[in-house]
Amino acid sequence: MEKFTKIQGVAAPMPLVNIDTDMIIPKVFLKSIQRTGFGKNLFDEMRYNRDGTEIEDFVLNKPQYRNAEILIAGDNFGCGSSREHAPWAIADFGIKCIVSTSFADIFFNNSFKNGILPIVLPQEQVDILMADAEKGENARMTVDLEAQEITTSDGDVIKFDVDPFKKHCLLNGLDDIGLTLEKADSIKTFEAKAAQERPWV
């Protein structure tokens, strides 16, 4: 996995609440058996007309947000299905960090596994960042994972929380499976005990 340490980039505002995984990547694109190439279809139905032309006023189609690396979103971002295609599409597009007041549980977990940092902040702080994002291209924000700080284009600093284990994995680009296999003995011990206690499983 790619490491996430610090990014400085454009943030795109998406104030809509309940942005679901069908909006992020409609199911017609779930048929691939690869992990890459989903970025061009991120937010497909909001982003393109049926004939494939772009819908001009969709935020990521506006010139100032085409290279956005940060998304400031409304409540309950990523609700819906467990499809990891959603964070794959987001990462493939180039977005590395999403800020909202809340995220759906599975989406939240999936993001970390794909080098994306989802940040939960209270409404007032999301509002500040949303207003900053509205300013467009020149308003570059900085997200510093090590320091757990977002710096707005005006230099205001907003602190955020992150699970220490997830932070460690993101900072170092660590693969979960490798880490877990280091605990193979614990798993074996558990299995032996469970086989005694619940042999029917």
Next chain:
Amino acid sequence: MSPKTLYDKIWDAHVAHEAEDGTCLLYIDRHLVHEVTSPQAFEGLRMAGRKVHAPEKTIAVPDHNVPTTLDRAKGIENEESRIQVEALDKNAKEFGVHYYPVDDVRQGIVHIVGPEQGWTLPGMTVVCGDSHTATHGAFGALAHGIGTSEVEHVLATQTLIQKKSKNMKVEITGKLKPGVTAKDITLAVIGETGTAGGTGYVIEYCGEAIRDLSMEGRMTVCNMAIEGGARAGLIAPDETTFEYVKGRPHAPKGAQWEAALNWWKTLYTDEGAHFDKVITLKAEDIQPVVTWGTSPEDVLPITGVVPHPEDFTGGKVEAARRSIEYMGLTPGQKLTDIEIDTVFIGSCTNGRIEDLRAVADVVRGKKIKEGLRAMIVPGSGLVRAQAEEEGLAEIFEAAGFEWRLAGCSMCLAMNPDQLAPGERCAATSNRNFEGRQGYKGRTHLVSPAMAAAAALTGKLTDVRELM
């Protein structure tokens, strides 16, 4: 010992390792796999030279992409769908997991097949790369959806890296009125809590109305715990559960059955155990409901009217405006005046035998509205066979329904069963998101009985008026 919730008990029985910061390795008893979220996981194993840690605890079945038309033995026309199903055929064989291929009568929606075959048992941990894994919570199993990276993690290690969620209790007191079903309960709860109300929690559903439900009804309730944002939904196992499980192909037998039963009977929330959040609804207050918008929280009793965006606050005002426009509705319009083009009965929410019986009870001897498209897609080949044996299929066909083979079908429209732009559907599935059932398609979520009523009249209809 301090009193524990049901969730606490199952959790504690499955922690294989706990780090200092509370991050746990949770041992997984059953891993269910389908064709959409698994190819990249199997590929990951192959690339790393890893094998499946416990193939005997891993069950695979294709469901999302499979055609449900009677001629599906011909094969899958859409190339990408076919490739996904073929990839699962190949991966299941190569990695040696249990498999129900398309032509097996036991094939069906993964969340229907698991319980039906006795793979899902009380007190287990069950995961699947699918958010509706919550369904299995009906057995008092801790069951939740995971992403593809986690699918790979479970395949490789039979564990999941997890932190414990908080406990939430949803109690439904009293008895349901006639015409009100498990689907109405679960939608009413989401209407109450919102789609983010359960975020961070595992819900335990309890109360008289829940106890009174069959296993089928309990599965419907737990299925939509995810639409309420919860990680999982649980119902404590009881005689209804044991009765359902007994004799299933992979349920324990003989002395093992007795041992299992002894443990299962300890799986309930202790008196005085702590819940971080409690919601109580009275069953008598729940009416047959429908969704009017594009979020499962957009729930109203069928007797209601389409709301005004200004009825809401915050970001929901804009979301409601967008929903109403997308759905082609007018604020103030009576819900029962909404005409529909299509009825879809099926999915892991409502594709079980009891759901089909409820539909048959409404449409027996009647005809669906002329020109309406109406399909019934059983949740598994065995549900289909049983419906045929009970004579339900004849009732459906005589009424004018298409009677399909098992699969996810129009629940998410990955196969050819899709809505056309602007087409309006009364559906027994679980998601009414924009485009869920087809590009620009419009979905109203309802119970099977309400879907049957809508099929007869061609409008959203209060089923109580037909009873």
